[in-house]
Amino acid sequence: MTRLTAWFSEGRSTGKHTLPFVVILLSVTILASAANLFLPADSIFYVSTYTITLLGKYLCYAMLALAVDIIWGYCGILSLGHGAFFALGGYAMGMYLMRQIGDRGVYGNPLLPDFMVFLDWKELPWFWLGMDQFWFAMLMAVLVPGLLAFVFGWLAFRSRVTGVYLSIMTQALTYALLLAFFRNEMGFGGNNGLTDFKEILGFNLQADSTRVALFLITAILLAVIFVVSQKILSSRLGKVVLAIRDSESRSRFIGYRTDRYKVWLFVYSAVIAGIAGALYVPQVGIINPGEFSPINSIEMVIWVAVGGRGTLIGAVIGALLVNYAKTRFTAIMPDAWLFALGAMFVLVTLYLPKGLMGLYGQLKAKRNTVMNKESQA
Amino acid sequence: MSTLDSTREFFRRDQVWPFLAPEQAAVNVDNQVILYVEGLNLSFDGFKALNNLNLYVNDGELRCLIGANGAGKTTLMDVITGKTQCDSGTVFFGQNHNLLNKDEAEIAQLGIGRKFQKPTVFEEQTVFDNLELSLKTDKRVLPTLFSRLTPTQIDHIDEVLKTIGLAKHRFMLAGALSHGQKQWLEIGMLLVAEPRLLLIDEPVAGMTAQETERTAELLTSLAGERTVIVVEHDMEFVRSIARTVTVLHQGSVLAEGTMDQIQSNKDVIEVYLGEEAAAGEQA
């Protein structure tokens, strides 16, 4: 009996989608990669490098959606500033890629990126030092978003800022960073951002094999993060997180320092967003301040809402579907996308409060009751 | 003093550095009193919810708090558990824990459990999870992440499930329970936490007569080992469990004593029981 109870209380978690998800994700990724590398371009099963890159981009968005869902769907903290963490991770990668250009830039300066030469700077600013080392840049890609999230979370959660005030603060955070990164004096390439990358770890970024490798790495990391997050959220910590979402004050009265839980979950989520950003930049080939724009952060929330918040799989599905729709839609009517997005959000909020995953759950429940009735009859 | 001496002093073997010392010293109840509330004042926009309130509760006692609506009973519990800051006064748990400079979580970890007037359980989680969350464990972030239920803990939860009569509903979502069952679950959450002091606000509201009786039994059995403070309007219930009753009126203590003493107390008859007594005479 005791064993059974333990098994139930641990096995009852929502982890049942994890294995199928990982298997599907990895097999699709491997098949697509193989189809790109080994099939001739005129084969009907050939997957173009453009498609590979597009898929890689979607997977980065899926990872980002996961980050938003962990904090919003599970802990009830509606962050409208996750784009900031994503962009910071992206900038860290961008700085590394910039320094890999070396003297192949337009101005041929071996040390300074083109935009600094253009601004007539004589030496590298201190925060660019060390960014030519891949490991250091990657460390920064997780450390900077994590640290920012820690400081922000510490201040906000300790003073018990919640709800809409917190959301507004996160918007202000990303907006402030947007304005800062627009400035040339900041040393991040201003308006144009960082681009014209040549290679990563010595591999040509334009080569098919590099693109495929980036795509594969993104998929693997997404799977790893998915599994780890699932583990975390189905531990007792996950239960505390849900408890905080549903009644924070009650959780305090049974002895949990809820502010600390929120800070650490926020940091974890920001680090995931940073990793997603770092994977995104080499695949799309550019990072500019536009990534900080408040509307981006709102879009992420919509992905999660559409897919179904509070389920990791829902966040991934939402990100993939909405971004696929966006690619399709902007090809036909570029200007109308924001309206379509808004309409989607309203519809989902009104009719599918639990998103597509909620709908799936309802349909399954209905089918089960019908089947039960039939078997009784 | 030489450097050597100061180094020796710093590395003394017979004591630990203050920041390494266990934060929670045991509750000191040498004077038999576990809760000291003295000169408590609290006003909401000029309205005095607590007015120079003094209250002492002995270790192991079962104390009933009664008083008309708005007398300040819930507010007193809010102050003790750190939910509300008071304007002036002192609240001590034992002789050594000043509760006024601690937050809700610290106070809970000291061993003060609370049941709310309006039952609040975690509706999206199962009955079992609700109890697991309330267990008396290390509640810091990392230990919580890596914690596993031990067989002893599971047995303990099972036992409590039996006591509160929810053994059959252990995997049911707490939100799907009836009002009375939620009350029981909340009492169960108190029990698994094994607190030293229980503050229970209107436990029998929404319970059937039978359930009320069982609650009375449970609370009386808890007293002795634990200290219990119960707020209740149901006079029948109070009469069945009370040893000492404290009457609150307009934010301060009006009378204190056994149920009989209280019932014959003039002031009390006037302001509280008066209405009931008058109603009784009319009937």
Ligand SMILES: Nc1ncnc2c1ncn2[C@@H]1O[C@H](COP(=O)(O)OP(=O)(O)OP(=O)(O)O)[C@@H](O)[C@H]1O
């Ligand atoms: N946050 C608050 N802001 C303003 N007034 C408050 C607040 N909390 C309580 N009060 C007031 O303080 C008074 C005491 O309230 P309290 O809830 O302690 O009464 P009570 O004795 O628990 O009554 P009941 O038997 O109805 O539960 C009430 O008049 C209430 O309106």
Ligand SMILES: [Mg+2]
């Ligand atoms: Mg009350």
